[in-house]
Amino acid sequence: MTRICLIGAGPSGMSMLYNLAKMKEQGKHIPDVVCYEKQSDCGGLWNFDWRTGVDEHGEPIHGSMYHHLWSNNPKECLELPDYTFDRHFGKAIPSFLPREVILDYLSGRWKTVNATKFVRLNTIVKNVVYNSDKDNFTVWARDQVEDKDLPLEQFSHIVVATGHFSVPNTPYFKGVETFPGRVLHSHDFRDAREFKGKQLLVIGSSYSAEDILLQCVKFGAKSIVCSSRSGPMGFKWPAQIQERPLLEKIEGQTVFFKDGTSTEVDAIIYCTGYKHTFSFLPDNLRLQTENRFYPPNLYKGIVWIKTGNNKLMYIGMQNQFYSMTMFDVQSFWACRVILGEKTLPEKDTMEADITRWTQKLERVTSIAQAMDFQTKYVMDLCRDSGYQYNLDVKDILNDWDQKKRESIITYRDNVFKSKFTGTVSCKPPKPFMAAFEDSLDSFCKLNLH
Structure with missing residues (x-):
């Protein structure tokens, strides 16, 4: 059976x-x-x-x-x-x-x-x-x-x-166990507002890294360093975001990278898959x-x-x-x-x-x-x-990827056409980086009336 x-x-x-x-x-x-x-x-x-x-x-x-x-x-x-x-x-x-x-x-x-x-x-x-x-x-x-x-x-x-x-896949970096700030994987990331005014280290170059970088800037992070094994993502980031080679070690609040540079951070977010x-x-x-x-x-x-x-x-x-x-x-x-x-x-x-x-x-x-x-x-x-x-x-x-390459900040403000209905989407009422409400109710009030 x-x-x-x-x-x-x-x-x-x-x-x-x-x-x-x-x-x-x-x-x-x-x-x-x-x-x-x-x-x-x-x-x-x-x-x-x-x-x-x-x-x-x-x-x-x-x-x-x-x-x-x-x-x-x-x-x-x-x-x-x-x-x-x-x-x-x-x-x-x-x-x-x-x-x-x-x-x-x-x-x-x-x-x-x-x-x-x-x-x-x-x-x-x-x-x-x-x-x-x-x-x-x-x-x-x-x-x-x-x-x-x-x-x-x-x-x-x-x-x-x-x-x-x-x-989560969470690789070890020397000294992370003594870092005095918050350490988390993107799996446990719940709200970018937690990091308002903070200096952050984001490890990784995946979609989660890409999005969490933008979320944290959107909600007021002071500065972010993104470190990855695979090299720069190649986007035109806002001034608050810098890319560095892979993290090498951590001493106190100071993080050191393979190119010999270092910086102080308040929190570390693993976006490592x-x-x-x-x-x-x-x-x-x-x-x-x-x-x-x-x-x-x-x-x-x-x-x-x-x-x-x-x-x-x-x-x-x-x-x-x-x-x-x-x-x-x-x-x-x-x-x-x-x-x-x-x-x-x-x-x-x-x-x-x-x-x-x-x-x-x-x-x-x-x-x-x-x-x-x-x-x-x-x-x-x-x-x-x-x-x-x-x-x-x-x-x-391909069009979406090209628009991301043109501007990682504004690509979500673009419109596309449905393959199945031919309908062209409408422009969002607010740019993504200025849209702080994300509930179904708020979306419907802005878009369905």
């Missing part, structure tokens, strides 16, 4: 449930599906939790969301073709949106098919075992509200959609990878080919330029496989396909090439699954 265990009710997991529900509307027989979600609501990364460290149940905090976060790429890059922003909001809105607005949009799509009815909230998966003799999986989950283990359940398929921005961590999976089922555009041992970036008889799948585990639309076509492809509408090839064919994509990735040396690589991956899934929409937004991504 086909029975699906879906782990995680963020954008990836909810896309899986949405696609299953839409297939049922088309008259297809849909197997039983149970979605376990450790948080108290659906939405994954897009939920905000004021806590850091552990949650109310003593479990590690999942989300890395902070106050005043706005999307760092235009909504036209993540717009879902069968549920557009025009449909949800009823009119043109700006291209760059605050967190609550994006979550409201995603929730609107899920509500059209009542996808949340499959979700068991506040329930954490503790262990998954593949039973080779029965060709199925045993799942041990725990109800966090009742504080009790649930009866063991059997499933034919496991779909892991827990994301990979929850377990995350680890793919799946503590509920044994080694033979666990994806072990860095943040890559094509993770190893996943056919089509989805099916785990090592063990589990191709019945363990991962959704949304790639490094990302595409996000919501990639999750959606991955989920659609996975649903078709599970429903028996697509047959997987032999293992050697799948391994050869993984090798082909991996070799392509090895030739990627620039952001433009990385965007092209992921566009080709997404479009390959569209063709292979029969997904009815063209998700290619490479032209929008």
Whole structure:
């Protein structure tokens, strides 16, 4: 009997449930599906939790969301073709949106098919075992509200959609343990107002570093030094931000860099990325990878080919330029496989396909090439699954990247055109660096009247 265990009710997991529900509307027989979600609501990364460290149940905090976060790429890059922003909001809105607005949009799509009815909230998966003799999986989950283990359940398929921005990667620098100021990872960053008037060191050159630098300047940080291993990000930063080589050591409040320079800081923020961590999976089922555009041992970036008889799948585990639309076509492809509408090839064919994509990735040396690589991956899934929409937004991504290079301060003030409706977004009522209100209510008052 086909029975699906879906782990995680963020954008990836909810896309899986949405696609299953839409297939049922088309008259297809849909197997039983149970979605376990450790948080108290659906939405994954897009939920905000004021806590850091552990949650109310003593479990590690999942989300890395902070106050005043706005999307760092235009909504036209993540717009879902069968549920557009025009449909949800009823009119043109700006291209760059605050967190609550994006979550409201995603929730609107899920509500059209009542996808949340499959979700068991506040329930954490503790262990998954593949039973080779029965060709199925045993799942041990725990109800966090009742504080009790649930009866063991059997499933034919496991779909892991827990994301990979929850377990911080925190490298050690000599002297950090004696630094007298605040030291935190971006996972625990909650509000840039904490650092008003402060001198900061930000370590890293990822999207989180880029955004936290701007957030802290926006809300009044005195000065920021950004230190990274990979070199300058190449943006035209405001005067408060300087870039330096990698941090070498810390003595008191003084931080020293590999070029021999030093400065005093009040706080240190690590923006050094995350680890793919799946503590509920044994080694033979666990994806072990860095943040890559094509993770190893996943056919089509989805099916785990090592063990589990191709019945363990991962959704949304790639490094990302595409996000919501990639999750959606991955989920659609996975649903078709599970429903028996697509047959997987032999293992050697799948391994050869993984090798082909991996070799392509090895030739990627620039952001433009990385965007092209992921566009080709997404479009390959569209063709292979029969997904009815063209998700290619490479032209929008290239335009967005160019505007960032022109001005990191003003790129969120630009407008873009929807691929699916042709609607050109409206100009935001305030420039991003002057927009201090980010709630759904304030956004609607400014944009929907």
